[in-house]
Amino acid sequence: MDLFDTRGASPMLIAQQMDAFDDSDWIYELKMDGFRCLSYIDQTMVDFRNKRNMRMLSKFPELKDIYKNVKGRCILDGEIAVLVNGVPDFYRLQKRTMLTDRFKIELEAARYPASYVVFDCIYREGQEFIWEPLMERKEQLSQLVVESPRIAVSRFVEGQGRALYQAAEARELEGVVAKRKDSPYLMGKRTKDWVKFKRMADEDYVVAGYIQKGRYTFSLIIGKYKGDMLLYKGHVTSGVTKEVVSLLEVTRVNPFRILPSENKDAIWVKLNYVCTVEFMPNLQNSLRQPVFKGIREDILPKEVQV
Numbered sequence: 001m002d003l004f005d006t007r008g009a010s011p012m013l014i015a016q017q018m019d020a021f022d023d024s025d026w027i028y029e030l031k032m033d034g035f036r037c038l039s040y041i042d043q044t045m046v047d048f049r050n051k052r053n054m055r056m057l058s059k060f061p062e063l064k065d066i067y068k069n070v071k072g073r074c075i076l077d078g079e080i081a082v083l084v085n086g087v088p089d090f091y092r093l094q095k096r097t098m099l100t101d102r103f104k105i106e107l108e109a110a111r112y113p114a115s116y117v118v119f120d121c122i123y124r125e126g127q128e129f130i131w132e133p134l135m136e137r138k139e140q141l142s143q144l145v146v147e148s149p150r151i152a153v154s155r156f157v158e159g160q161g162r163a164l165y166q167a168a169e170a171r172e173l174e175g176v177v178a179k180r181k182d183s184p185y186l187m188g189k190r191t192k193d194w195v196k197f198k199r200m201a202d203e204d205y206v207v208a209g210y211i212q213k214g215r216y217t218f219s220l221i222i223g224k225y226k227g228d229m230l231l232y233k234g235h236v237t238s239g240v241t242k243e244v245v246s247l248l249e250v251t252r253v254n255p256f257r258i259l260p261s262e263n264k265d266a267i268w269v270k271l272n273y274v275c276t277v278e279f280m281p282n283l284q285n286s287l288r289q290p291v292f293k294g295i296r297e298d299i300l301p302k303e304v305q306v
Helices: 090-098 101-111 136-144 161-170 242-246
Strands: 023-030 035-041 046-049 074-084 114-124 151-153 157-158 173-180 193-198 201-212 216-224 227-238 274-280 290-294
Touching: 023 161, 046 074, 074 090, 074 101, 074 136, 090 101, 090 242, 090 290, 114 136, 157 161, 161 173, 201 227, 201 290, 216 242, 216 274, 227 290
Parallel strands: 114 151
Antiparallel strands: 023 157, 023 173, 035 046, 035 074, 074 114, 173 193, 201 216, 201 274, 216 227, 274 290
Protein backbone atom coordinates (compact mmCIF):
# COMPACT_ATOMS: atom_id res chain seq x y z
CA MET A 1 0.00 0.00 0.00
CA ASP A 2 1.20 3.51 -0.84
CA LEU A 3 2.54 5.35 2.25
CA PHE A 4 0.98 8.62 1.10
CA ASP A 5 -2.51 7.30 0.37
CA THR A 6 -2.76 5.30 3.60
CA ARG A 7 -1.30 8.09 5.75
CA GLY A 8 0.83 5.27 7.08
CA ALA A 9 3.99 7.13 8.10
CA SER A 10 5.09 7.74 11.68
CA PRO A 11 7.91 10.04 12.81
CA MET A 12 11.38 8.84 13.75
CA LEU A 13 12.12 9.78 17.36
CA ILE A 14 15.10 11.20 19.24
CA ALA A 15 16.71 8.58 21.45
CA GLN A 16 18.32 10.50 24.29
CA GLN A 17 19.86 13.67 25.62
CA MET A 18 23.66 14.01 25.55
CA ASP A 19 26.40 16.55 26.12
CA ALA A 20 27.34 18.46 22.95
CA PHE A 21 30.04 16.88 20.78
CA ASP A 22 31.79 17.43 17.45
CA ASP A 23 31.90 14.72 14.80
CA SER A 24 32.37 15.03 11.04
CA ASP A 25 29.96 12.12 10.51
CA TRP A 26 27.09 14.08 12.06
CA ILE A 27 25.02 17.15 11.21
CA TYR A 28 23.53 19.55 13.75
CA GLU A 29 20.27 21.52 13.62
CA LEU A 30 18.65 23.96 16.02
CA LYS A 31 15.91 22.27 18.02
CA MET A 32 12.68 24.16 17.44
CA ASP A 33 10.45 24.63 20.46
CA GLY A 34 7.59 23.46 18.29
CA PHE A 35 4.90 20.89 17.53
CA ARG A 36 6.12 17.86 15.57
CA CYS A 37 4.03 16.99 12.53
CA LEU A 38 4.33 14.96 9.38
CA SER A 39 2.81 16.65 6.34
CA TYR A 40 1.23 14.94 3.34
CA ILE A 41 1.40 17.40 0.45
CA ASP A 42 0.33 17.33 -3.17
CA GLN A 43 -0.62 19.93 -5.79
CA THR A 44 -3.94 20.75 -4.11
CA MET A 45 -3.62 20.40 -0.33
CA VAL A 46 -1.61 19.77 2.83
CA ASP A 47 -2.63 17.30 5.54
CA PHE A 48 -0.79 17.65 8.87
CA ARG A 49 -0.67 14.61 11.18
CA ASN A 50 0.66 14.56 14.74
CA LYS A 51 2.48 11.65 16.40
CA ARG A 52 -0.83 9.84 16.92
CA ASN A 53 -1.76 10.38 13.25
CA MET A 54 -4.50 12.88 14.14
CA ARG A 55 -5.33 15.68 11.70
CA MET A 56 -3.97 19.06 12.84
CA LEU A 57 -4.61 21.55 10.02
CA SER A 58 -7.74 22.89 11.73
CA LYS A 59 -5.50 24.20 14.54
CA PHE A 60 -3.22 26.01 12.08
CA PRO A 61 -5.40 27.30 9.21
CA GLU A 62 -2.76 29.83 8.16
CA LEU A 63 -0.70 26.89 6.82
CA LYS A 64 -3.37 25.55 4.47
CA ASP A 65 -1.73 27.01 1.34
CA ILE A 66 1.87 25.89 1.87
CA TYR A 67 1.35 23.18 -0.77
CA LYS A 68 1.84 26.01 -3.29
CA ASN A 69 5.47 26.24 -2.12
CA VAL A 70 6.18 22.51 -2.49
CA LYS A 71 7.00 20.94 -5.85
CA GLY A 72 5.03 17.73 -6.02
CA ARG A 73 3.58 14.91 -3.97
CA CYS A 74 5.57 14.18 -0.83
CA ILE A 75 5.66 13.41 2.87
CA LEU A 76 7.75 15.86 4.88
CA ASP A 77 8.77 15.84 8.53
CA GLY A 78 9.05 19.03 10.51
CA GLU A 79 7.85 21.19 13.36
CA ILE A 80 5.13 23.79 13.50
CA ALA A 81 6.40 26.77 15.48
CA VAL A 82 5.09 30.19 16.46
CA LEU A 83 7.86 32.78 16.27
CA VAL A 84 7.68 35.99 18.29
CA ASN A 85 10.51 38.44 17.56
CA GLY A 86 12.27 35.65 15.69
CA VAL A 87 12.27 33.25 18.65
CA PRO A 88 9.96 30.21 19.09
CA ASP A 89 7.23 30.96 21.64
CA PHE A 90 5.99 27.67 23.08
CA TYR A 91 3.30 29.35 25.18
CA ARG A 92 1.56 30.70 22.07
CA LEU A 93 1.91 27.37 20.32
CA GLN A 94 0.55 25.41 23.27
CA LYS A 95 -2.39 27.80 23.58
CA ARG A 96 -3.28 27.19 19.93
CA THR A 97 -3.24 23.40 20.27
CA MET A 98 -5.68 23.63 23.20
CA LEU A 99 -8.23 25.81 21.39
CA THR A 100 -11.33 24.24 19.83
CA ASP A 101 -13.37 27.31 18.85
CA ARG A 102 -12.76 28.12 15.18
CA PHE A 103 -13.13 31.88 15.67
CA LYS A 104 -10.57 31.94 18.50
CA ILE A 105 -8.16 29.83 16.45
CA GLU A 106 -8.40 32.25 13.54
CA LEU A 107 -7.81 35.22 15.88
CA GLU A 108 -4.65 33.59 17.24
CA ALA A 109 -3.54 32.70 13.70
CA ALA A 110 -3.87 36.34 12.67
CA ARG A 111 -2.01 37.67 15.73
CA TYR A 112 0.66 34.98 16.03
CA PRO A 113 0.87 33.05 12.75
CA ALA A 114 2.65 29.70 12.78
CA SER A 115 5.32 28.48 10.38
CA TYR A 116 6.26 24.96 9.34
CA VAL A 117 10.00 24.25 9.56
CA VAL A 118 10.82 21.07 7.63
CA PHE A 119 13.90 18.92 8.17
CA ASP A 120 13.27 15.63 6.37
CA CYS A 121 11.68 14.10 3.26
CA ILE A 122 10.58 10.49 3.54
CA TYR A 123 8.48 10.13 0.36
CA ARG A 124 8.36 11.82 -3.05
CA GLU A 125 6.26 11.04 -6.12
CA GLY A 126 5.57 7.42 -5.20
CA GLN A 127 9.07 6.63 -3.92
CA GLU A 128 9.87 6.02 -0.26
CA PHE A 129 13.17 7.37 1.03
CA ILE A 130 13.12 5.89 4.54
CA TRP A 131 16.07 3.58 3.81
CA GLU A 132 18.11 6.26 2.06
CA PRO A 133 20.81 8.03 4.13
CA LEU A 134 19.88 11.31 5.77
CA MET A 135 21.98 13.45 3.44
CA GLU A 136 20.14 12.03 0.39
CA ARG A 137 16.83 12.89 2.04
CA LYS A 138 18.15 16.40 2.72
CA GLU A 139 18.96 16.74 -0.98
CA GLN A 140 15.43 15.71 -1.92
CA LEU A 141 14.08 18.27 0.54
CA SER A 142 16.17 21.09 -0.93
CA GLN A 143 14.68 20.39 -4.37
CA LEU A 144 11.09 20.39 -3.13
CA VAL A 145 10.53 23.49 -1.01
CA VAL A 146 10.36 27.12 -2.04
CA GLU A 147 10.58 29.03 1.23
CA SER A 148 8.04 31.60 2.37
CA PRO A 149 7.01 33.14 5.72
CA ARG A 150 4.85 30.03 6.36
CA ILE A 151 7.30 27.28 5.35
CA ALA A 152 11.07 27.04 5.74
CA VAL A 153 13.79 24.41 5.51
CA SER A 154 15.82 23.75 8.66
CA ARG A 155 19.46 24.83 8.31
CA PHE A 156 22.23 22.57 9.56
CA VAL A 157 25.97 22.59 10.15
CA GLU A 158 28.34 19.67 9.70
CA GLY A 159 30.71 18.49 12.38
CA GLN A 160 30.48 21.47 14.75
CA GLY A 161 27.94 20.51 17.38
CA ARG A 162 29.56 22.33 20.30
CA ALA A 163 29.66 25.69 18.53
CA LEU A 164 26.02 25.46 17.47
CA TYR A 165 24.97 24.45 20.97
CA GLN A 166 26.88 27.41 22.45
CA ALA A 167 25.12 29.73 20.01
CA ALA A 168 21.72 28.26 20.96
CA GLU A 169 22.55 28.58 24.64
CA ALA A 170 23.57 32.23 24.22
CA ARG A 171 20.17 33.03 22.65
CA GLU A 172 18.34 30.91 25.24
CA LEU A 173 16.98 28.60 22.54
CA GLU A 174 15.85 25.07 23.33
CA GLY A 175 18.96 23.29 22.07
CA VAL A 176 20.35 21.26 19.16
CA VAL A 177 19.49 17.96 17.45
CA ALA A 178 22.42 15.85 16.24
CA LYS A 179 21.88 13.35 13.43
CA ARG A 180 24.21 10.81 11.90
CA LYS A 181 24.68 11.61 8.20
CA ASP A 182 24.09 8.04 7.02
CA SER A 183 21.07 7.36 9.26
CA PRO A 184 17.96 5.80 7.68
CA TYR A 185 14.52 7.05 8.72
CA LEU A 186 13.26 4.42 11.16
CA MET A 187 9.58 5.23 11.47
CA GLY A 188 8.26 5.24 15.03
CA LYS A 189 11.62 4.14 16.44
CA ARG A 190 14.06 5.72 18.89
CA THR A 191 17.66 5.16 17.83
CA LYS A 192 20.99 6.67 18.83
CA ASP A 193 21.35 8.00 15.28
CA TRP A 194 19.36 11.05 16.45
CA VAL A 195 20.17 12.66 19.82
CA LYS A 196 19.65 16.07 21.40
CA PHE A 197 21.68 18.62 23.33
CA LYS A 198 19.36 20.69 25.52
CA ARG A 199 19.88 23.68 27.77
CA MET A 200 17.25 22.23 30.05
CA ALA A 201 16.62 18.58 30.87
CA ASP A 202 13.16 17.14 30.27
CA GLU A 203 11.23 14.05 31.29
CA ASP A 204 7.76 12.61 30.85
CA TYR A 205 5.32 12.26 33.75
CA VAL A 206 1.80 10.97 34.30
CA VAL A 207 -0.70 13.70 35.21
CA ALA A 208 -2.40 12.50 38.43
CA GLY A 209 -4.23 15.60 39.65
CA TYR A 210 -4.04 19.33 40.20
CA ILE A 211 -4.31 22.03 42.84
CA GLN A 212 -5.91 25.35 42.04
CA LYS A 213 -3.77 28.09 43.58
CA GLY A 214 -5.55 31.13 42.15
CA ARG A 215 -8.15 32.09 39.62
CA TYR A 216 -5.83 31.30 36.71
CA THR A 217 -3.03 29.44 38.51
CA PHE A 218 -2.88 25.65 38.63
CA SER A 219 -0.27 23.17 39.78
CA LEU A 220 -0.24 19.72 38.23
CA ILE A 221 0.55 16.74 40.46
CA ILE A 222 2.75 14.33 38.54
CA GLY A 223 4.13 10.82 38.93
CA LYS A 224 5.84 7.87 37.29
CA TYR A 225 5.04 4.19 37.39
CA LYS A 226 7.20 1.54 39.00
CA GLY A 227 5.63 -1.57 37.57
CA ASP A 228 1.92 -1.07 38.25
CA MET A 229 2.40 1.35 41.17
CA LEU A 230 2.32 5.11 40.57
CA LEU A 231 5.00 7.00 42.48
CA TYR A 232 4.62 10.67 43.41
CA LYS A 233 7.23 12.87 41.68
CA GLY A 234 6.18 16.41 42.54
CA HIS A 235 4.38 19.41 41.06
CA VAL A 236 4.69 21.70 38.08
CA THR A 237 3.00 25.10 37.95
CA SER A 238 4.82 27.24 35.39
CA GLY A 239 3.30 26.83 31.92
CA VAL A 240 0.10 25.16 33.15
CA THR A 241 -2.99 26.91 31.79
CA LYS A 242 -6.72 26.63 32.35
CA GLU A 243 -6.98 25.02 28.91
CA VAL A 244 -4.67 22.21 30.06
CA VAL A 245 -6.68 21.59 33.23
CA SER A 246 -9.93 21.55 31.24
CA LEU A 247 -8.71 18.39 29.45
CA LEU A 248 -8.54 16.42 32.70
CA GLU A 249 -11.34 14.13 33.89
CA VAL A 250 -11.94 14.41 37.64
CA THR A 251 -12.19 11.32 39.83
CA ARG A 252 -12.42 10.67 43.60
CA VAL A 253 -9.60 8.13 43.52
CA ASN A 254 -6.17 9.08 44.87
CA PRO A 255 -3.77 7.08 42.64
CA PHE A 256 -0.81 7.20 45.06
CA ARG A 257 -0.15 4.85 47.97
CA ILE A 258 2.24 7.37 49.55
CA LEU A 259 1.60 11.09 49.17
CA PRO A 260 3.13 14.12 50.95
CA SER A 261 0.74 16.05 53.19
CA GLU A 262 0.90 19.31 51.18
CA ASN A 263 -1.47 17.75 48.62
CA LYS A 264 -4.54 17.91 50.89
CA ASP A 265 -6.34 20.25 48.44
CA ALA A 266 -5.66 18.01 45.45
CA ILE A 267 -8.28 17.30 42.82
CA TRP A 268 -7.53 13.86 41.41
CA VAL A 269 -8.01 13.00 37.75
CA LYS A 270 -8.16 9.86 35.65
CA LEU A 271 -4.70 8.76 34.52
CA ASN A 272 -5.25 9.51 30.85
CA TYR A 273 -2.51 12.00 30.10
CA VAL A 274 1.27 12.17 29.94
CA CYS A 275 3.05 15.51 30.02
CA THR A 276 6.61 16.66 29.38
CA VAL A 277 8.26 18.74 32.10
CA GLU A 278 11.43 20.74 31.53
CA PHE A 279 13.73 21.53 34.46
CA MET A 280 17.23 22.63 35.44
CA PRO A 281 19.51 19.59 35.77
CA ASN A 282 20.64 18.87 39.33
CA LEU A 283 22.14 16.06 41.35
CA GLN A 284 19.17 15.71 43.70
CA ASN A 285 16.18 13.57 42.82
CA SER A 286 13.89 16.58 42.50
CA LEU A 287 12.51 18.96 39.89
CA ARG A 288 14.34 22.29 39.94
CA GLN A 289 12.51 25.19 38.28
CA PRO A 290 10.08 22.87 36.46
CA VAL A 291 8.14 24.14 33.45
CA PHE A 292 5.19 22.34 31.85
CA LYS A 293 5.99 21.87 28.14
CA GLY A 294 2.87 20.15 26.88
CA ILE A 295 0.78 17.01 26.69
CA ARG A 296 2.32 14.04 24.89
CA GLU A 297 0.03 12.19 22.53
CA ASP A 298 2.45 9.49 21.40
CA ILE A 299 2.95 7.63 24.67
CA LEU A 300 0.66 5.78 27.10
CA PRO A 301 0.74 6.51 30.85
CA LYS A 302 1.85 2.95 31.76
CA GLU A 303 4.92 3.46 29.55
CA VAL A 304 6.19 6.24 31.87
CA GLN A 305 8.34 4.15 34.21
CA VAL A 306 11.04 5.17 36.69
